[in-house]
Amino acid sequence: MPVVFTDILAARQRIAPHIHRTRLGVSVSLGDRFGVGVRLKLEHQQVTGSFKLRGATNAVLSLDRARREAGVATASTGNHGRAVAHAARISGTRAVVCMSELVPENKVQAVKALGAEVRIVGRSQDDAQAEVDRLVAEEGLTAIPPFDDELVIAGQGTLGLEMLEDAPGLSMLVVPLSGGGLISGVALAAKTVNPSIHVVGVSMERGAAMAQSLKAGHPVDVREEPTLADSLGGGVGLQNRHTFAMVQRLVDECILLTEAEIAQGVRYAYEQEGEILEGGGAVGIAALVCGKLRPRGETGLVLSGRNIAADLHRRIVNGERIEA
Numbered sequence: 001m002p003v004v005f006t007d008i009l010a011a012r013q014r015i016a017p018h019i020h021r022t023r024l025g026v027s028v029s030l031g032d033r034f035g036v037g038v039r040l041k042l043e044h045q046q047v048t049g050s051f052k053l054r055g056a057t058n059a060v061l062s063l064d065r066a067r068r069e070a071g072v073a074t075a076s077t078g079n080h081g082r083a084v085a086h087a088a089r090i091s092g093t094r095a096v097v098c099m100s101e102l103v104p105e106n107k108v109q110a111v112k113a114l115g116a117e118v119r120i121v122g123r124s125q126d127d128a129q130a131e132v133d134r135l136v137a138e139e140g141l142t143a144i145p146p147f148d149d150e151l152v153i154a155g156q157g158t159l160g161l162e163m164l165e166d167a168p169g170l171s172m173l174v175v176p177l178s179g180g181g182l183i184s185g186v187a188l189a190a191k192t193v194n195p196s197i198h199v200v201g202v203s204m205e206r207g208a209a210m211a212q213s214l215k216a217g218h219p220v221d222v223r224e225e226p227t228l229a230d231s232l233g234g235g236v237g238l239q240n241r242h243t244f245a246m247v248q249r250l251v252d253e254c255i256l257l258t259e260a261e262i263a264q265g266v267r268y269a270y271e272q273e274g275e276i277l278e279g280g281g282a283v284g285i286a287a288l289v290c291g292k293l294r295p296r297g298e299t300g301l302v303l304s305g306r307n308i309a310a311d312l313h314r315r316i317v318n319g320e321r322i323e324a
């Protein structure tokens, strides 16, 4: 295993001063509905609005002085981009976020507001990534990967550690799944403490790269489609180094949701729990309320992010049929 339990303990020490130890809430409504305890890891309340800050902070703080001085780079415009920008700022490091011309202005502003330099290049995500590669090769910056990286995985694992500390009796964990950095870290932490815990990954049907890769037995490319769970989009990387193997080994079950089911999760979180979640953050709740997953024993759901446009959230809560 490329990441071991002690890496997660080290990550926790390193990042503790900079992240929230988010609360593990209780869902009375889901508990009553299923007759088991249901706990909600309120990680959408993390600084920058998602768990991505844990991994990014662990990666940035692990750089030696020369690398920190040269700076870090990413092509992510979403939660990972925000996390890298914030992690760099708190450690006094320069962060460059490369984006294509097609990225909407609100996302550009969100990253700038966190203190990162924004570099607009080309017309696709690939063009933006090519600029990151150039900054690494020619200017000595360090790329901070969104999921397939030992330090990032260990950082995300700290969230699993907290869940098992707060509720040692958990027997099932339900975790949003895209590239698998989150679930790899969380499952490693949880199964070290309790090897029999059942770990469920939840993705959207539209472009579920990890689920299809698991089925094929190796990483495969999938066509990316628009989805309400936009933070779960993107591939696992054909050259995937760590997360594919870790997910293969540590994840017990994978569930895929339709767009309507994801919307139902966002709506339920708001109406029953009073929580504003983005689509990707609500897939755990969605899996339960749509009936695709029956919790067995005390169950912990990771609510992974809250970065959704206010207008889109309002439309979902109003019950509009949304085509993402």
Ligand SMILES: *Cc1c(COP(=O)(O)O)cnc(C)c1O
Pocket: 050, 052, 079, 080, 146, 147, 176, 177, 178, 179, 180, 181, 182, 183, 231, 232, 278, 280, 281, 304, 305, 306
């Ligand atoms: C990135 C992200 C995920 C998925 O994390 P992976 O490590 O790529 O599996 C889930 N939820 C939110 C809100 C995210 O930003």
